[in-house]
Amino acid sequence: MGYELVELGDVIANIxxxxxxxxxxxxxxVPKGFPVVDGANLRGYKLTDNITKFVTDEKARSLSRSIAHRGDVVATISGNVGQVAYIPDDSAYAGYLCSQRQFKxxxxxxxxxxxYLVYYLHTREGQHQILSFVNQTGVPxxxxxxxxxxxxxxxxxxxxQQMAITRIPELLDDAIELNSRTNGYLGELCESVAAQQMDSQDKLADLCHQVNDKVPCDEAQLDSYVSTESLLPNKGGRETASSLPSTGKVTAYKAGDxxxxxxxxxxxxxxxxxxxxxxSGDVIVFRANDRRDAAxxxxxxxxxxxxxxxxxGSKGTKMPRGDKKQMMGYxxxxxxxAQGLALLNSAAEKLCANRxxxxALSxxxxxxxxxLMSGEIDVSKVEVPTQPNSHLYEN
Incomplete structure (x- = not known):
């Protein structure tokens, strides 16, 4: 595969x-308005729309230089350095305001x-180049x-060739996104079925309990450790955290919790x-008293x-937390x-299977x-669209 080595500065139109x-x-x-990007939106190859911060349109216009649009790439400056994602053509918003920790x-x-560029920056070589510019003191x-x-x-x-190289990863990511959207619909279905159980004379404590089983951190596994950020919607993979705590104990959970x-x-x-x-300790684990009621x-x-x-029942202003005891009185x-329970169990089984x-797809x-990037896999016969990049700007 023939290629030239190019500095990004030669192909960047605006930064x-x-x-x-x-x-x-x-x-x-503000509660709703113009979306603000943070690190939680940059965990994959595409920017995700699990937006939690907004500003007014007027405020966004005053900071227009920092607005990223469809087809732009957003990267993290500090904190989780190495995060790089592009805004796809089917994003929920046409523009996003970068936070202080991002650039576009x-x-x-x-x-x-x-x-192609974003996929390359996620490879070992791409990440190595990004991380070579990280300072070695304080917050990365x-x-x-x-x-x-x-x-x-x-x-x-x-x-x-760039399009041919990324064709397979893009198709795999499309399948991941479809599964994730399906899981969102399945979750809404579960809510709807549960809401039809009209008799609300009981409390959540009658159905389940909160688990507080602790294990040492050195017994935990990264691929099954869940933090609060891991629980954000629109995650494509296992939805686990990027690192484990180094000391103390963590809470253990089981399938069905x-x-x-x-x-x-x-x-x-x-x-x-x-x-x-x-x-993590900020994740509450609920376990059904009868495991048949887990879904x-x-x-x-x-x-x-x-x-x-x-x-x-929450307490605190800047970082409110729920009252664990009060929750159980829901x-x-x-x-x-029986019909509703069968439907819920079927939906939950499919939800977990999709995850x-x-x-496996990831x-x-x-x-x-x-x-693919190295040319070890031949992509010469891969069919690609006739108008490269046009899909990034469709409305």
């Missing part, structure tokens, strides 16, 4: 950092197929991010476990009304009819990607 902290304070955020780039699409951060990012060298074959983030419960972060593992318990806890109820019907398939993609 800009997020606003200074004084221009984007906590007081600027637009590329010359006559020379660069944007997904890119030194002179816009200047140094331009110095990153990428192998750049023809535009058609429902995991809920107890931080800022106005964001609905809930997950039905499909395996055993461990989680029903998940469906009840997943509802908006449960999180509204938790907010009524009014429910202890019994779910396991996403893990692992396959990560194995294939370096082989």
């Amino acid at each position: 800009a950092t997020g606003p200074f902290g004084s221009n984007l304070k906590v007081s600027c955020f 780039m637009s590329f010359d699409t006559n020379r660069v197929y944007v997904p 951060a890119l030194a002179q991010p816009t200047k140094n990012f331009k110095r990153i060298v990428v192998p750049l074959p023809s535009l058609k 429902t995991l809920v983030s107890n931080i800022r419960p106005y964001f609905k972060k809930v997950w039905l476990a499909d395996q055993s593992g461990t989680c 029903y318990v998940y469906s009840l806890i997943r509802s908006d009304s449960f999180f509204d109820y938790v907010m009524l 009014p429910v019907s202890r019994h779910c009819d 396991r398939q996403n893990v 692992e396959l993609r990560d194995v294939l990607l370096p082989k």
